[in-house]
Amino acid sequence: MQSNGSPPGHIVIAGGGSAGWMTASILLRSLGLAGSKITLIESPNIPTIGVGEGTTPLFKRFLKFLGVSEEEFMGACKATYKHGIEFPGWTGRKQFESYFHPFAAPSYRHFEQQFFSNCDRRRKGEYADTDPSNFFFNSELAKQCKAPVSGQSRNTENMDYAYHFDTAFLAEFLKQRCIAGGIDYVVDDITDVAVAENGDLDYLETSSNGRLDGDFFVDCTGFRRMLLGKVMDSEPVSYESRLFNNSAVVIRTPVPEEGDLPPYTESTALKCGWAWRIPLMNKISWGYVYSANHTTTEEAEQELREHIGEDTGGIEPLHIKLQVGRVTEHWKRNCLAVGLSQGFIEPLEATALGLTQFTINRFVTYFSRGGFRATHRGHFNDIINEAFDRTIDYIQMHYKLNTRDDTQYWRDCRANENITATMRNIIEAWQDPSADFMSVLKEEVHRSSYAPYSWYCILSGMGCYSRDPDGTRLDEPVNPYRDEVNGYPGHRSYLESLQIPLQRTAS
Numbered sequence: 178m179q180s181n182g183s184p185p186g187h188i189v190i191a192g193g194g195s196a197g198w199m200t201a202s203i204l205l206r207s208l209g210l211a212g213s214k215i216t217l218i219e220s221p222n223i224p225t226i227g228v229g230e231g232t233t234p235l236f237k238r239f240l241k242f243l244g245v246s247e248e249e250f251m252g253a254c255k256a257t258y259k260h261g262i263e264f265p266g267w268t269g270r271k272q273f274e275s276y277f278h279p280f281a282a283p284s285y286r287h288f289e290q291q292f293f294s295n296c297d298r299r300r301k302g303e304y305a306d307t308d309p310s311n312f313f314f315n316s317e318l319a320k321q322c323k324a325p326v327s328g329q330s331r332n333t334e335n336m337d338y339a340y341h342f343d344t345a346f347l348a349e350f351l352k353q354r355c356i357a358g359g360i361d362y363v364v365d366d367i368t369d370v371a372v373a374e375n376g377d378l379d380y381l382e383t384s385s386n387g388r389l390d391g392d393f394f395v396d397c398t399g400f401r402r403m404l405l406g407k408v409m410d411s412e413p414v415s416y417e418s419r420l421f422n423n424s425a426v427v428i429r430t431p432v433p434e435e436g437d438l439p440p441y442t443e444s445t446a447l448k449c450g451w452a453w454r455i456p457l458m459n460k461i462s463w464g465y466v467y468s469a470n471h472t473t474t475e476e477a478e479q480e481l482r483e484h485i486g487e488d489t490g491g492i493e494p495l496h497i498k499l500q501v502g503r504v505t506e507h508w509k510r511n512c513l514a515v516g517l518s519q520g521f522i523e524p525l526e527a528t529a530l531g532l533t534q535f536t537i538n539r540f541v542t543y544f545s546r547g548g549f550r551a552t553h554r555g556h557f558n559d560i561i562n563e564a565f566d567r568t569i570d571y572i573q574m575h576y577k578l579n580t581r582d583d584t585q586y587w588r589d590c591r592a593n594e595n596i597t598a599t600m601r602n603i604i605e606a607w608q609d610p611s612a613d614f615m616s617v618l619k620e621e622v623h624r625s626s627y628a629p630y631s632w633y634c635i636l637s638g639m640g641c642y643s644r645d646p647d648g649t650r651l652d653e654p655v656n657p658y659r660d661e662v663n664g665y666p667g668h669r670s671y672l673e674s675l676q677i678p679l680q681r682t683a684s
C-alpha cells in the first residue's frame with residue numbers, strides 16, 4: 178500500500194445515493210485521472226434515502242468542477258433555482274413573523290454595510306429598517322420570483338445561488354456521466370466486509386459477484402455505515418442534546434398548473450419542528466422535521482397534511498428516522514465515510530450535500546499531500562469535525578432564538594442551555610448595545626461557513642432586539658435592487674424556456 182501521495186490502485190465506493198455518485202464524480206476527475214481504477218457498488222434492494230432536494234451555492238461549484246452545464250443539469254434533474262430560505266413562524270414577535278436568509282456573493286452586497294449599521298442602531302434602541310429582505314440582491318430575486326440570469330447575458334459567475342432538484346434524477350445523471358467516464362458499476366448486495374490482519378479493510382463480500390477487492394474504500398452506505406463501522410473504535414458523537422429533531426415525514430404533491438414557482442425554500446415552524454416546501458419541475462416536496470419526543474408519527478403526518486392545505490389523502494407519506502450526529506474519524510485506515518455514513522445535521526439550512534462535497538474535496542487535497550499517512554488523516558478528521566460542529570451553531574441558533582409559546586417543544590428549544598460558548602457570546606454581544614458586535618462576530622465565526630451577514634440576518638430577522646425602538650419610519654422600505662431585478666426573467670417561464678418539461682406527478 179502506498180505511503181506517499183500516489184493514488185490507490187483500486188478505489189471501491191459502496192453506495193449509490195447522492196453521496197456515492199458525488200464521490201465517484203469528484204474522484205474520477207481527480208484520483209481517477211491520476212491513475213486509480215474506481216468501482217461503485219450499490220444494492221438493487223436497499224433504496225437511497227431519496228430526499229435532500231435543497232442545496233447551498235457550493236453545489237454550483239461542484240457542477241463547475243465537473244464541467245457540467247447548468248442547463249443540462251437543471252433539465253436532467255428537474256431542478257429549480259434557490260436564492261435562500263424563508264422562515265415563517267419562528268417567533269411570536271410582532272413584525273418579525275417571517276424573514277428571509279438570502280445567499281449573497283460579495284459582488285452583490287453593496288448595501289450590506291448599511292444593513293449592519295441599521296442593525297447596530299436598532300440594537301441601541303433607535304428606529305431603523307433592519308429587515309434583511311430590503312438589502313440583498315437575492316432577497317429581491319426571490320421576492321419577485323426571478324431566475325438569476327439577466328436578459329442580456331448568462332454570466333452568473335459572480336453570483337451566489339443554489340438549486341433544488343430531484344435526488345433520484347441527480348443520482349441517475351451523475352451515474353451516466355461516471356459510467357461514460359470509465360468507472361466500473363456493480364449492482365449487488367454487500368453481505369460482509371472483511372478486515373485484514375493489519376486492521377485495514379480487505380474486501381467486500383457480495384451476493385452474486387463474490388469478493389470485491391480494493392486498496393481504498395469509501396463508505397457511502399448511508400445510515401447503515403457498513404464499512405466504516407468495521408474499523409471505527411469510538412462511538413459517534415450525538416447532537417441530540419442540541420438539536421431535538423429526530424424524525425421526518427415527507428409528502429410530494431403535483432406542481433400547480435398555474436402560477437410561478439418560488440425560487441426559494443420555505444421552512445415554516447410548526448408545533449414540534451418545521452416543514453419545508455421545495456418546488457421542483459416535477460413535484461412539490463414537503464417535509465416535516467420534528468421531535469418524536471414531543472409528538473407522535475401520526476400527529477406529525479396529520480399536521481403536515483394540514484399545513485400543505487390541499488387534498489393529499491391519496492398520497493403515501495415517507496417516514497424517516499434520523500440519526501443526528503457525526504463520527505469522530507471520517508477517514509480511518511483505508512476507509513473514508515462520506516454522506517449520511519459520516520454524520521447528519523438536520524436539513525434546516527440544507528447543508529448535508531455541501532458537507533459531503535467539502536469532505537471529498539478535502540480528502541483529495543490531503544490524500545494528494547500525504548497518501549495514507551496517519552498525520553494527514555488526523556488533520557483531515559479535525560477539519561471535517563470542525564465543519565460539522567460549526568454548522569450546528571448556526572442551525573441551533575434558529576431554535577434558541579425562537580419566541581413561540583404554543584408548545585412545550587418550542588419552550589424546550591429556547592430553554593436549552595446546551596449551547597456552545599460561541600453561540601452564547603454572539604447572543605450576549607448582540608443584546609449589549611455598547612458591544613462592538615461585528616468585532617465579536619468576526620472573532621467568533623471566522624472559521625464558520627456562515628459569513629457575518631448570515632448572523633446579522635438571523636438575529637435581526639428573528640427580532641432579537643431587547644427593547645422597542647424610539648420612533649417609527651413613515652415610508653415603506655424598498656429593496657435598492659428592485660428595479661434592476663425587475664428586468665430579470667420570471668423563474669417558471671425561464672425554466673420552461675430551457676425546455677425543462679413540467680411533470681405534474683406526486684411521486
Ligand SMILES: Cc1cc2nc3c(=O)[nH]c(=O)nc-3n(C[C@H](O)[C@H](O)[C@H](O)COP(=O)(O)OP(=O)(O)OC[C@H]3O[C@@H](n4cnc5c(N)ncnc54)[C@H](O)[C@@H]3O)c2cc1C
Binds near residue numbers: 225232365400527528
Ligand atoms: C429528511 C431529510 C431531508 C434532507 N434534506 C436535505 C437537503 O435539503 N439538502 C441536503 O443537502 N441534504 C439533505 N438531506 C441529506 C441527504 O439526503 C443525504 O445527505 C444524501 O442523500 C446522501 O445520502 P447517502 O448517499 O449518504 O445515503 P443513501 O441515500 O441512504 O444511500 C445509501 C446507498 O447505500 C447503498 N447500500 C446500503 N447498504 C448496502 C448494501 N448492503 N449493499 C450494497 N449497497 C448498499 C444503498 O443501496 C444506497 O445506494 C436530507 C436528509 C433527510 C433524512
